Amino acid sequence: MTQPLHAFHCRCRATFEVEQHWVGRLMVCGGCGVFVVVPRESGKPVHVPTLARSTERLEIDLAVRRDWRQVHEIDKDPENYKFEISGPHTARETRRRIRAGRFPSGFKKSRSLVFKVVLRETGKVVGLVPVGYVLPYYSVNLGVVIHHPHAGKGFGREAVAAVTAILFEELGVFKINAMCDSLNHRCVRLLESVGFEREGEARSWLLHPTRGWIDSPYFAMFNPSDASLHAGRLAVADERGAP
């Protein structure tokens, strides 16, 4: 049985009829080349994503070239890597990561973004939330680091909640995945308190340089706007009006 197609038009007036799995997702308009989110209702305008948010104490936005020194302060500090299998980044790696995450130019190829977490009070970058698509443009892996002098003050929770909102509300992501070291209790607590659910645990998932093989719980969160998909229904109703 074929699914009904979903009709919409871009801001550039190009019209499209797409399959159901595009509904609510990011796509590149074939007319103007801009990243837009396909409206959930036919006839409604496309959404052009905004990738910045303010919270009570933080500004969340994409890291740009001029941030590289501040980002590198975090990237290069071994204290931030206690639960990581990778080591501190070189300056070159930091610059490359920021370049790859530039939206839309770097993102088109890398499908990754690097959100900076800026303390409003001081204007300083205190953390990063890197995001990489594993299934464009449905599902992403999310990471987080809060520079250790600022850890334990709730910034991680605030930042991940804000990035999660950007991913769901602006970019139409279907599922956000996150994994961490099973002994990283603060990270586990952070993910749970933002609303991630533990889906399981991967045994001997990461090879730590000093601790050997470590287990990793697997967390995920689904876009609340996709509730109908979870119920096994189509993203939009068919001609009979029955989803």
Ligand SMILES: CC(C)(COP(=O)(O)OP(=O)(O)OC[C@H]1O[C@@H](n2cnc3c(N)ncnc32)[C@H](O)[C@@H]1OP(=O)(O)O)[C@@H](O)C(=O)NCCC(=O)NCCS
């Ligand atoms: C893990 C990390 C991102 C957490 O960010 P943070 O700003 O320090 O965390 P928060 O202050 O927002 O606290 C998050 C939760 O952990 C709880 N928490 C704090 N310290 C804790 C501890 N030692 N053990 C267990 N839970 C703890 C907090 O109470 C909070 O839960 P709540 O929202 O229910 O109150 C941060 O410490 C970090 O960057 N660590 C190094 C890099 C890293 O491990 N990244 C994760 C890789 S996936």
